[in-house]
Amino acid sequence: MVTATQRSRGLRRATGLLLALCLAVTGCSALGPERSGVVVTTNILGDITRTIVGDEAEVTVLMKPGADPHSFGVSAQQAARIENAALLVHNGLGLEEGVARNIQAARDQGVPALAVGEGADPITYTEGRTARQRDPHFWTDPVRVVKAVDLITTRVTEHVDGVDVAKVRANAAEYRARLTALDTRMRREFAEIPPDRRKLVTNHHVFGYLARRYGFEVIGAVIPSGTTLASPSGSDLKSLADAVRRAGVPAVFADSSQPDRLAQVMAQEAGLRIDIVPLYSESLTGPDGGAPTYLRMMRANTDAISAGLATR
Structure with a gap:
């Protein structure tokens, strides 16, 4: 007759054998699923990271083309993917307001995370009249993006198993050269704009x-903030209109993915003919749009700014 003690011992022995088989055959861990791949929050950083990583690892980009980085959120499935990543790449500096909780949860779970903006020599701007915060929009300067490439490359080679380090570094070197060429082009085009423009x-x-x-x-912004989630008051629009009138600004630049209604109201308030010129400032487009990659986005913006401020 089998006693309760014998049944208990048998159950423990069977459990141990199953665990050993799992570890030996499937590679699963008692601590949870094995981390893999790179997860990136914004599509701008996603394009940069994919260019660096190439085919060496899976890169998952959370933010869809045309989305607003200040307000986009993630699904439960995406949140789980974040927590199982070998590396999480995010902008930081308060940009991804709708994903901040998920990023912190991943950090708490031990996911290696890189806040790229914090390592790209951030500057500060003034929101309203008193609050000074670090500006998260570092990618509008391609020289700082070179720093971002170095940061991402280092973390990928440190934390993503199985990548060919030499290939990743070669991809990064090629991309740095393209960024340097972009900087040269931007300097040349902007030099054609008269100083007073x-x-x-x-x-x-x-x-x-x-x-x-x-x-x-920078004369000012229609929304006097670093986030699109803020809204201007009537006095804000009037103050900006007065500044625009004094400066003789010929154009206002609005994000192509955001409504330009407030910019139009400000232009009417200024009582001047002002062009509203769309730019790709915070999100890439799909493949058929005007900014499917970071490099194309910046070239398009350079051309649009130069044309908008050129002497008529």
Whole structure:
């Protein structure tokens, strides 16, 4: 007759054998699923990361083309993918407001995470009259994107198993060269704009890095904030209209994925003929759009800014 003690011992022995078989045959772990691949929050960083990684690992990009990085969120399936990544690449500096909780949860689970913007020599801007915050929109300066490439390359080679380190580094070197060529082109085109025309008004504060790198003055923004989730007051629009009138700005630049209604209201308030010029500032487009990659986005923006501020 089999006693309760014998049954208990048999159950423990069977459980141990099953666990050993799982570890030996399937590679599963008692600590949970094995982490793999790279997960990237924004599609701009996603394009940069995919170019660096190439075919060496799976890269999952959470933000769809044309989405707003300040407001996009993730599904339960995407949240689980974040927590099972070998590496999480995100912008940081408060950009991904709708995903901040998921990023922190992944960090708490031990996922290696890289906040790229924090390592790209961030600058500050003024929101409203008093609050100073670090500006997350570093990608408008391709020289800083070179720093981002170095950061991503290092973390990929450190944390993503199975990649060919030499190939990843070669991809990064080639991309750095293309970024340097982009910087040269932007300098050349912007140099054609007369100094008194090198003034920017945007739908919200997004081009501070570009302005600092290439010698523009930021007059103001229709939404006086670094996030699209804020909204301007009537006095904000009037103050900006007055500044635009004084500066003689010929164009206001609005994100192509955002409504330009407020920019139109501000232009009417200024009482001047002002062109509303669309730019790709915070999101890439799909393959058939005007900015399917970071490099094409920046070339398109350079052409649009140069044309918008050219002497008539």
